[in-house]
Amino acid sequence: MKKTIALFAFGALLASCSDDEDSITEPMEPTPVVYTSGTADFTKYVSVGNSLTAGYSDSALFTDGQTASFTNMLAGNFALAGGGDFNIPLMSDNLGGLTLGGEPLDGFGNRLILSFITGSPNPVPVNGQGTTEITNVISGPFNNMGVPGAKSFHLGVQGYGNVQALPNANPYFIRMASSPNATVIGDAVSQNPTFFSLWIGNNDILGYATSGGAGEDHNETNNFDPTTYGSNDITNTNVFASVYNGLLEALTANDAGGVLVNIPDVTTIPYFTTVPFNPVPLDAATADQVNSGYALYNGGVENYRLAGLISDDDAAARTITFAEGLNAVVIVDEFLIELPGLPKYRQTTASDLMVLTARSFIGTLADPSNPASVNGIGVPLADNWVLTPQEQEDVAIATEGYNAVIANMAIQYDLPLVDANTFLTSVAISGVTLSDGSNVTATYGTGGAFSLDGVHPSPRGYSLIANEFVKQINTKYGSNLPGVDPLDYKGLYIN
8 A cells, every 4th residue: 555655656746747847938038129219200310510419539520430429329229219311421531631622621630549659648640641522512411410610600601511611611511511502500400300419519618718718708708790700719608599599490490309418518528637737847956947047037026026016925826936846837827917027927736727739749849949948847838728717717607608598498499408518527527337347537548438639529438428318318208219338339549
């Protein structure tokens, strides 16, 4: 009997095992994600802006940079949810640079790369000459209407793409304009976009900053006529507001959806944070020698102080002193009080921002035959090499004014707003950690967020920006776009 029970139990066990085996199934394939546009319509996406929209990088526009633009990344996401083709006015090569009548066009040279062969810490132009001829007008229309160098008011200027109007025309727009008298915004709107992005206004401030405040601030001059503005001037905020509203009226005339972007604080980019205010190393003997050269000047400052014509603080700020170790450079500061018989000299402080290009100028000789004519030491630096605190304030006021305009317009037109100002400031302060644990920062040359011109993002930097767009678009329109993986894009172009 016990044997029968045992056999029965063993048989039941076998049956149980057999049932378990039959119940095992192959792992199910993951359900494919279905991407939707929500209430947005991505059928015809047109991007409007300047070099940031075009994909400019390493001080030039070139094909790889254009295909790695944040706008092309967005278009790839939009394609997952009904978006159409995204036509780009591609350059002819990866060198950058433009020609006019087969000759290099002044001011539009090749992009920059670090030269490890020479051991120079500064980027140098790549060899060769770009082959993009601006009179060879390419056939559009183009979804990417980013025009490098364009300020806000340029987008509505007729003839901005007319080669006969050079140098007042834009060579990048010349080769892509639908006609010589076309406008950027006109060519964009003529495509009847269902969705748009608008990022404009950076250049209305940037030229003033990168020139060390050499231009005019038209918030101070109250000049409302942009036809009189110079390339390094700050656009009056009221002018910007009027122009920006006009652009949005045109872009939304057919009820297109879209996304707006505000203006970053340009003083946080590597162009202004790389060169320290005290880059000059001196030994004790050389410092003493330089000090003797400024003795007469310092004596004049002291005489004005003793006479009570300047304060102790002003006298201290103007006194030139070098010592063993790293030293601040000497600059000409137009904001100093006028003292008859004395130039407006002072040394830089931590509050000054040296421009990136100063790194290859400081320490060179103004007069090759005079070893004492060292730029930044024996020869004070001109205004264009440094952005002083007063000039930084001009930049800050304009940036705050423009961003207030853009924020109000986002509410008025019921459009999402990408806060590029806050995001890029956070990149400069703490960086962005990626999925592999690496940290993307704004450190020049190694941080991964910016290209070698110190102003424009690298492809990886553009990918971070694209993801900020995606976040705001998904939130506003109820779409579920996936964004892009920054690790798929380069942190630096090196040839």
